[in-house]
Amino acid sequence: MKNIHRALIAAAGVLAVGVPVAAWAAGEYKKPEEYTWSFEGPFGTFDQAQLQRGWVVYAQVCAACHSLEHLDFRHLGMDGGPFDQVQLPGEDYYTDFSADPNQNPVIRAIAAEYMIQDGPDEFGDMFERPGRPSDSIPSPWENEQQGRSANGGAYPPDLSVITKARYGGPEYIRSLLLGYDYEVPEDLEVRPGNYYNPYMSGQVIAMPPVLFEDGVVYEDGTAATVDQMAADVTAFLTWAGEPHMDARKSLGFIVMAYLLFLSILLYAAYKVLWSRVKH
Amino acid sequence: MSGPSTYEPKTGIERWLDSRLPIVRLGWDSFVDFPTPKNLNYWYTFGGILTVCLMVQILTGIVLAMHYVPHVDYAFASIERIDRDVNFGWLLRNIHAVGASMFFLAVYLHIFRGLYYGSYKAPREVLWILGVVIYLLMMAAAFLGYVLPWGQMSFWGATVITELFGAIPLVGGPITEWLWGGFAVGNTTLNRFFSLHYLIPFLIAGVVGLHIWALHVPGNNNPTGISVKSSNDTLPFHPYYTVKDGFAIAVFLLIFAFFVFFWPDALGHADNYIEADPLVTPAHIVPEWYLLPFYAILRAVPDKLGGVILMFGAIAVLFVLPWLDTSKVRSMRYRPMAKWFFVIFLLACLGLGWAGAELPDKMVPGLEAIGVDFLLFGRVLTIYYFAYFLVILPVLGFVEKPTERPASIDASVTGGKSAAPAAAPAE
Known part of the structure; x- marks a missing residue:
């Protein structure tokens, strides 16, 4: 009885919130479209220009509803992040600020665009000040309840590890962002405030389509098509979920090479040693 | 430990320590x-x-x-x-x-x-x-x-x-x-x-x-x-x-x-990033992959208590295994029947892991025609799991005829011939 009760609560929660809990792996949802990412495979690395474009899409589009609570501004300037190399005004070379992102002028400028609540001051009052690189990227919501009530009961999930938290990873996120142009099946009722998206668990999503042609302006002159923005922001979110991925892979090759060499040496030692005994 | 110790302390410090705490000897x-x-x-x-x-x-x-x-x-x-x-x-x-x-x-x-x-x-x-x-x-x-x-x-x-x-x-x-x-x-x-x-x-x-x-x-x-x-x-x-x-x-x-x-x-599991x-x-x-076989055994029983008992029983039976196997021969290399029951047991454990990972009412790929879902699949394998320990191994000791075993470890590695003369002093 207790279990039935819990299952009902859970089912209601899933329906109301639209949280994608099951997977296309179960065969009920459309499989994400394949896409070739720069960071795919053992040799893949993030494309820094793409990460910068992706940050613009996040900051100007996604951030209206989705938090990035496990990231600070300084993370954007960490080694391998979108802004670790900066071309200072009047210089024709790039300076590496990854050792101390707090000094990174680009990061400081990005952070300063946000107003952060700080305090209490010496009079016990809270106050607002421009953001610093060490601040967390602020959530669009004061609290979860506010986020829910502004979105018809569906809380927009935090995006810090979103590509790791969904089956299909980056392919799923990109497909979901582009998945609004399908015809609604006749047997599916899509209530007002919800949208049909075949990649979503339950095929109904509370998030409206958010990417439109030239919805953002890219500084590098790349045309801001819907496809381009979806790929860029997905690459950025993949980086946000695992900012040390490039370091992981490059260290991996060294470790594997070392272990392979060690294995060969030990095998040779084993063969030489055991050749002396009948076995 | 087995046999007399061959350790000979060589330095004064080693001798001093050996008569107080023979840890180097150990x-x-x-x-x-x-x-x-x-x-x-x-x-x-x-x-x-x-x-x-x-x-x-x-x-x-x-x-x-x-x-x-x-x-x-x-x-x-x-x-x-x-x-x-x-x-x-x-x-x-x-x-x-x-x-x-x-x-x-x-x-x-x-x-x-x-x-x-x-x-x-x-x-x-x-x-x-x-x-x-x-x-x-x-x-x-x-x-x-x-x-x-x-x-x-x-x-x-x-x-x-x-x-x-x-x-x-x-x-x-x-x-x-x-x-x-x-x-x-x-x-x-x-x-x-x-x-x-x-x-x-x-x-x-x-x-x-x-x-x-x-x-x-x-x-x-x-x-x-x-x-x-x-x-x-x-x-x-x-x-x-x-x-x-x-x-x-x-x-x-x-x-x-x-x-x-x-x-x-x-x-x-992706859900653990939520x-x-x-x-x-x-x-x-679902549990992690290494616990899936036990999850399948748990779900094989329609009754919750029964499932729990069976799941813990799957491990408990291992404790008494030394007394369930009645064969005098240790290695299955020389046990022509047990060898094959062991292979099936290994496959059954892998199959239980598979059953644990899938939804119980899903059909087993390849077995749809005869209507086998993962629940039934898990049940059959659970029965084999316990039968292996409680029926097969106890009975085999009496009915199985072991093949010929080598005279010694040395004989087994030198192909039945005795070791080189120099290495075979009478003991």
Whole structure:
């Protein structure tokens, strides 16, 4: 009885919130479209220009509803992040600020665009000040309840590890962002405030389509098509979920090479040693 | 340990220490001069590999515990801090998480090795039982550790497993609440799970000490299952097996490193990157792969209490295995029937793992035509699992005719011919 009760609560929660809990792996949802990412495979690395474009899409589009609570501004300037190399005004070379992102002028400028609540001051009052690189990227919501009530009961999930938290990873996120142009099946009722998206668990999503042609302006002159923005922001979110991925892979090759060499040496030692005994 | 000690202290300090605490002698007799059958194959390298696994888990775990926060509001965020801001925290966490899977991979190979070569039979019953105790402790440690990141699978896995105790008649409810420290899995639960997760590896280390002690009294079993008869059958552990184990460990670490660096989330579950939410149940709660066979056995019984009893019975039966197998022959190399029942048993365990990972009402691919879903599949395999221990092994000892065994370990490796004349003085 207790279990039935819990299952009902859970089912209601899933329906109301639209949280994608099951997977296309179960065969009920459309499989994400394949896409070739720069960071795919053992040799893949993030494309820094793409990460910068992706940050613009996040900051100007996604951030209206989705938090990035496990990231600070300084993370954007960490080694391998979108802004670790900066071309200072009047210089024709790039300076590496990854050792101390707090000094990174680009990061400081990005952070300063946000107003952060700080305090209490010496009079016990809270106050607002421009953001610093060490601040967390602020959530669009004061609290979860506010986020829910502004979105018809569906809380927009935090995006810090979103590509790791969904089956299909980056392919799923990109497909979901582009998945609004399908015809609604006749047997599916899509209530007002919800949208049909075949990649979503339950095929109904509370998030409206958010990417439109030239919805953002890219500084590098790349045309801001819907496809381009979806790929860029997905690459950025993949980086946000695992900012040390490039370091992981490059260290991996060294470790594997070392272990392979060690294995060969030990095998040779084993063969030489055991050749002396009948076995 | 087995046989007189050959240690001779050479320096004054060694002599002084040897008459007070003969610890160097213990090390020498256990890991240098220890007479080891000379026919051990690579399946016998997993003891060394498992020691490495335990040390890796303890070392990475101690550092991770310096950065982890066992609180429902901060646990998930602290894991993210470890991944992002702790120097090489991402590496430590990957090693620790992948390490759990590698540990189980190695222990399963080690256990099946023991099952095939009859390593559980006299005089190694206590050695085997200590091994099963280690395995039980490992499962507890792994389960507790999986709860700590406080993701969706952590929370719901903890809820499902602790609620199993609720199936115990009369006292089930109070026991479950006592385990939780409240009326649901919550902050008190997380705190005590962290404490116990830190404790258990040291218990394991202690039992491993006993396990090695119990190994060194009768000495190693070997692929022929024949006892050591003369010094022709053995080689000193060092350097012969240190180098062979060393090679196997290096190859094992290569596979380990591949997962750590190139496929770290392959063995995990995407839902565990969603922070725990008591109001949202994941559609499909599954344990980690190494516990799936037991999950399938649990679900094979329609009654909750019955399922719990059967699941614990699946491990309990291992404790009495030395007395269930009635055959006098240790190694299945010389047991023409048992060999095949063993292969089916191995496949049944893999099949149970598969059944545990799938929804019970899903049809088994390839068996749709005869209407076999994963529930029925799991039930049939569960029956075989228990039949193997409770029926097949007890009966086989009486009906099976073993094939001819070599006269000695030495004879088995030299192809039946006696050893070189120089090496065969009369004993």
